[in-house]
Amino acid sequence: MKRTSLIVFAVVCLIFVLSWVLKAGTIDGDNAIQDAFLVTLASFLTLAIMSFMYKDNAYYKFAEHLFVGVSAAYWMCVGFWSTIVGNLVPRLSEGLSEAFGVPYLGGELDFGFLTLPYPLLYFIPIILGAFLLFRLVPKVGWLSRWPLAFIVGTFAGLNLVRYLRSDFMSQISSTFVPLLVDWHGFGHFFANFSLAADGQFVAMFSNLVIFLGVVCGLIYFFFSKEHTGLFGKASRVGIWILMITFGASFGYTVMGRISLLVGRLTFLFKDWLGIIS
Amino acid sequence: MGNIGPIIVLALIAAGLVWLLLRALKGQEVDRRVIFAFILVSVAAPLLMPVTFKAKPTPIVRALFDAIDELPEGSRVLLSFDFDPPMSPEVQPMADVITRHVLAKKHQAICMTLWATGQAQFNITMNDVIKTDFPNLVEGVDWVNMGYKAGNEGVLNVIRTDFKKMFPTDANSIPFDSIPILRGVRSCGDFDLIISLGGGRPGLKEWVLFVGDPTGVPIGAGVAAVVAPQLYPYYPRQLVGLLGGVKGASEYESHFRDNYEQYRDMPTPAMVMMGPQTVAHIVIMAFIVIGNVLFFLARRKEGQS
Amino acid sequence: MRREIPLIITISVGFLAILSFFSPPFEPLGEDFTLFFDIIAVFAFFLGGGNLMRVHIDKLIKRKKDWGFSIVTLVGFLVMLVAGLGKIGAESITSDITREGLFSTLYYNVHLPLGSTMYALLAFFVASASYRAFRAKNREATVLLIAAFIILLGSTPIGQMLTNWMPEGMSILEIPNLAVWIMSSPNLAGQRAIMIGIGLGVVSMSLRLILGIERTYLGKDSG
Incomplete structure (x- = not known):
């Protein structure tokens, strides 16, 4: 062997x-x-x-x-x-800045009642960063919780407002779309009825699917009430919508993975073997 | 006569799939390496005999094209290269064609990255697009690379209100105030359009949450196919347009070439990639069908017994 | 001391981040604290590198299985580190290390091909999974399968070729248009439902952290 x-x-x-x-x-x-x-x-x-x-x-x-x-x-x-x-x-330091070839910024943070110069203030991340490295030393490893707490706190504070605004409120508001698009009465609607991709019927149907799809999808995720009766039927529609979503994701995943392989083979054929231009 | 190669390859792949189907009908399993070989051949063969297809842009791709195209000359466009080598086969062609479009429209391109690897990926665009197609453009005047900063959304939270605080210099340590293109840039609100190129975290989602929504600056994106479906809820209110995977990139390349005569001969890597994509998609669909034939046969057998 | 100080840090930093969003006078303070966070993030990279060294040196010393490959990791790590921190081959100390020098050469000729190929293998596994696991076992799975087929066909020129005979009045039934419709209607609805759910989850978890209710990140003896 x-x-x-x-x-x-x-x-x-x-x-x-x-x-x-x-x-x-x-x-x-x-x-x-x-x-x-x-x-x-x-x-x-x-x-x-x-x-x-x-x-x-x-x-x-x-x-x-x-x-x-x-x-x-x-x-x-x-x-x-x-x-x-x-x-x-x-x-942090004028001398260090000069040594590394970066401009010295200096500056201070004014709290009104207290002014802190930057060189002093920016020792905080150095100390916290050093504490983070203490994780490698079991005896003082507990000190690494301080920078971890800083990271967790910052993440929580930053994300709370942004997610609430962009991924919750904005999404709900974007779901309430007009169900009657370009509506000029039933006569106009039936006279111009078609299944054209950019037609009125498709636009209306799409908005209906978006509205019902989001509501039913959320109902499916709501586990505090038993999924029976009308609620159960809505939850069922939610499952179907989610299945289409996962199908679309699968299709795109296949496309992405194939692209990566194409990229590597292109490198081998073009840059190494030189058999394609 | 030139089409004989692809036809022979397609015929061989089809024959292989029929063989696989016959084995499935007999209830015989195949080694995983046979499946791997099919994928390898179906991707490699079209690469050796490239066929490019003209792609019609879908509305979401066209929306990004129009957003760049309709900006007045000299607008400030921020390009964020938030990707790494694994994503580069999909995202690099987008980065290249979008940068080419931005510079062809005589906009100012300010580049940065939230991924350490993005700084090196930008250099590929710089060498293949900026220095090749726009040799007269001057770094710091017409375009600039601000480089990478660690901290993911932390970086975005700072540049939302103070760009210079996060980027006191560019990637080459040139001070912010000495870079002519950055004159008048105080925060992200001073950009006319922001385009995130990526597909992971941090990426487009963070740009929308931390910069786009709070400042109102339009955000566009080119992302890897894997994450593209997850980003549709932002379109069109929080996102002006989106290129999803190599398909989105090929549509953009095709549309750009049609609209900019002078770039008719530009490289179109995404369009070339659509050939292998097509064959590989067909083979994978055939696998699913054959796998299901196998499944239903086994189920029928179980039912009978 | 071991629990109280981290809790105080989380609560105060979390509140400051929220306050700086709503109150402009707190904006500079919020920016500086976010900069602290960015700097600490780099120390996390150092921690990752240090931990990698520790694990592989330990493997090497104890002659664990495949210890020889740990030498490869350590050599690769140290060479790249010296090339990057020492800016070997770069013109000056202010040069961008990803543009010139040994570090850049190693990135484009070692890191890039290795990283790209590692993920390219997924193409093979996704094909294998399609053959072995993607079954129309019930109605839901069939819906998923049909949606996937339409997307797969719609994203290639074949989809266009198969259905371009459709009259203009029925163009939504053309496979590429159907694929676009799936992405921008049912997919959008499903993803939005997931997004709203995750959004609520993030908000509630953030609140729990800032209010000091969630303490699992402090470790087992967090009380």
Whole structure:
């Protein structure tokens, strides 16, 4: 078994080098060898992940573990330069700002009865941030609850008003749409009746579906009353509406997932193999 | 004669599906790898023999196109690149064509991101669209990249009232006050249109909740297909238009090309992707049908026994 | 001390966030506190990185299963970290690390292909699930299936080709138009019902947190 693995590894290495050399021959410019190496590396990492479709294997595990490490460091670095250097340092110290090449902002927060200079005030997130890292030290790990409480409190405060306004009140108000669209009486309605996508009947029917669909969907989610009688029938309509919703979501999910595969295959065929333009 | 390749491939896929159906009728299972192979072939083959289809824009896509098109020249458009590599096959084509449209209309493009990965994804648009199609446009004057800030909705909550407080510099550490394009920008209320490109969290939902609704600035979006259905309730009152997945992107590309003669030869990655999409959708529908044949046969057998 | 201070922080910060929305004089204070939140978010990234190191070093020391791959994670992590924090290959300290240097090279040639392909595998699994699990077991499942079929067909040129013979007066029955109608009517209604439900859930949970009723986030000994 070990021998087979070694042979496979040797073949993979050989194909890698071969691909690198062949790719380098197709690229113009001073960095041809480096560019060819990078394209080949990206292609082999792509294939390593794809090899999972055959079965779990060492190449997949290698790629997966590499991704985890690289990804965590990526977020840390970008977070550090963009927010710590970009937002904290300019409010903290003139010397540090100069060292990092960002403008010093200084400033203060005026409470009326008390004025706090920014360099003092912005020690709060540093202290809370340090406390968050204490989570890695079991003895003082409880201190990490302070920044956690800050995060939870901010989230709760920010979300409460916004969700109430945009996802509750606005949605209810958007549901009350006119059921008689462009209404000029029954004569006009029947004379111009059609199933055209942009016709009057379809517009009216759509608004009716939206109104009843939302009401019935909400009834289905209301569990404090038994779903019997008229309430039960409305709940049943709600289930049907939700089923159509989930069907639509499934259709879009398929489309999304296929797109991702198309993206990777396009990379392999175009950037690596060069068989499509 | 040029169509012979796609026809042969389609015939082979159809023959494979018939074989699968016959196995199903006999009540035989297939290995999952056979299913995987079908998907691989149905996506790969149309890529090798690309066929592009002209796509008619749906009202929700057209609404976003019109929102950009009808703004007066020189309007400030904020583009938020809130996506990562997994979403990029769907969202990058949207980002490219929308940026191209914004700059072709001579609007000012102010770019930012709520995802750390979005900063690198923006560079792809910068190299493929801004520097290629608009080499004369100057960074900081006609367009700018403000980069990434951590904090998700926290970032939006600050820029809603004070843009400079959150972005004292751009991604290259150039001070806010030295960037000509940002003159007159105090808060998000100073933008004429905001477009969120993404599909995860934070994304369009947070833009609507934290910026669009409180400030009244119109919000448009291009999102990954997976989340698109969830965002329809915002349209049209809280959202001016939406591109959902590669289909939305292909409609936009097609419509943009029809309306802007000078970009007739621009790359249309989303339109090219619709070929593999079509074949893959048919294969997946065939899988569902065959799977159900298998299911009903098994149920009938159970009933008989 | 271990419970009271976090509770006081949650309650005061939560109220401040609400107050700053309704009262303009509190806006600057609200902005600064939100900035604190953004800065703490970066420390959370550091915590994630630190935890990753701890887990994999532990795995390596104790020679747990697949410990060799932990070396890959640690090397990948450290190389990317040094490249990013040290701005290796960048022109100056003010350069954007995603635009130039080793960090950018590693992103486009390692992180991007790995991340994209990881999710691309879902295409295979969604196909497998369609074959094995998507059954018309009852009427509800059949409705779901029909809606999915219309969307799948409607989002490709095939849908148009199949039904473009329909007269103008019946154009809603053309598959692409039907797909658009499903998305903008029943789908919108269903999603809105879900959205209203979630919205109410978020509001009530936020209230519970701000009023100090919900304390599970403080851990087991939160009382």
